[in-house]
Amino acid sequence: MSELNVKSISSFVESVVAGAEEAASAFQRTFDISVGITAGSGGIYSIEAFASKISGGGLAVLFTHDGHGITVLIPSQTGLVPSWCNDPDATGKSKLSTFAQEWGMNLVPEEFFPDDYKAAMIQNMERAIVRGGIDLSAAYLDLNLTKPDGNVVQIYIIWTLDSPSEFFNETPESVNTEAILGLPSFDSSEPPLLGAGLPNFEAFDGSGFAEEHGKRRAIDDLPGYSRSLLKVKVPVAAVLATARKPIKSILELGVGSVIQFDKSCDELLEVEVGQKVIIGSAEAVKVGDKFGFRIHTMVLPDERFRTVEIRREGEYRVKNDSPQIIGKSPVKSLS
Numbered sequence: 001m002s003e004l005n006v007k008s009i010s011s012f013v014e015s016v017v018a019g020a021e022e023a024a025s026a027f028q029r030t031f032d033i034s035v036g037i038t039a040g041s042g043g044i045y046s047i048e049a050f051a052s053k054i055s056g057g058g059l060a061v062l063f064t065h066d067g068h069g070i071t072v073l074i075p076s077q078t079g080l081v082p083s084w085c086n087d088p089d090a091t092g093k094s095k096l097s098t099f100a101q102e103w104g105m106n107l108v109p110e111e112f113f114p115d116d117y118k119a120a121m122i123q124n125m126e127r128a129i130v131r132g133g134i135d136l137s138a139a140y141l142d143l144n145l146t147k148p149d150g151n152v153v154q155i156y157i158i159w160t161l162d163s164p165s166e167f168f169n170e171t172p173e174s175v176n177t178e179a180i181l182g183l184p185s186f187d188s189s190e191p192p193l194l195g196a197g198l199p200n201f202e203a204f205d206g207s208g209f210a211e212e213h214g215k216r217r218a219i220d221d222l223p224g225y226s227r228s229l230l231k232v233k234v235p236v237a238a239v240l241a242t243a244r245k246p247i248k249s250i251l252e253l254g255v256g257s258v259i260q261f262d263k264s265c266d267e268l269l270e271v272e273v274g275q276k277v278i279i280g281s282a283e284a285v286k287v288g289d290k291f292g293f294r295i296h297t298m299v300l301p302d303e304r305f306r307t308v309e310i311r312r313e314g315e316y317r318v319k320n321d322s323p324q325i326i327g328k329s330p331v332k333s334l335s
Helices: 006-031 090-107 125-131 224-230 247-251
Strands: 038-043 056-066 070-075 114-121 134-146 153-160 178-180 236-239 269-273 275-285 290-298
Touching: 006 038, 006 090, 006 134, 006 153, 056 125, 090 114, 125 134, 224 247, 269 290
Parallel strands: none
Antiparallel strands: 038 134, 056 070, 056 114, 070 153, 134 153, 236 269, 269 275, 275 290
16 A cells, blocks of 8 residues: 655656546636646655745645545645635535545545545644644645746645645634744743753754744744654643552452552642653643643743863863772771
8 A cells, every 4th residue: 555655746747647537627626726737846745845835825635544634735825726715605615525525536546535524714724734733744746827928836745644634724722932042831820831042943953943043933834854853742640640559469459458558648749751751840730521630830941050160271180199099998007
């Protein structure tokens, strides 16, 4: 079975060439605009390279295959998206749904035939790609659309998205997506999160971030490798209490046994990340029929200092060649 990654570009090109005529007919039936469709260039998807191409709004068609997403982005700046798409009525929604289904049948390779499909307007296509969980082996294919006036514009097929269910989720969140030194914070009025005092990210690539050190930035302003780092999942646990017991006591445990802890019931829980680092304290809460915890305080990492020895030019430290005795005190001579 073929994998949906950058190696699939040739399959997408073949599918576009074979289904271009039908896809163009579907476009004309939906938007009443006659276009010609041809396959353009393709390659590895780069957030930086596409930043200027998909930074605004447009019509997005999303196909889902085996839990992964494939999207076709039609920027509004191409002039191919009618105004009724911004707020479609029942008929408009039906037309967009049929359009998405037809394009999925004609543009997506047969081995990646969509399980689901949807077409809708989005305010920021670049952020939608990030929300959709762009894969590290993601790829793209340009589609050249020839307009009735002869001008050629480009739209884009991009795959793979690991979280396609979040792609259209543009509902405002309570979490502030801005960052301190490029790191996220939950509320600008709260103390900075762990790592807020780390060096500026621009020290690593040297370009694209000319802002002053300490200026607040959005997550979307980070370079691609930094965004990938922010996707790394680490285990988070709430520790109710801990205790040390002799092995004999542990072997005697059975159904109905009670283990007593020094911690009282009303004390806060400890929040651990990565099974090692305690990052804060929280209280237990009920979230629907689930268990959760509300964070009360955050613990900043310990500061570490190392003494810097300053020497004059040509100066060096004389090594101590005297033998060291380990495990016993030196024996003094009686003479």
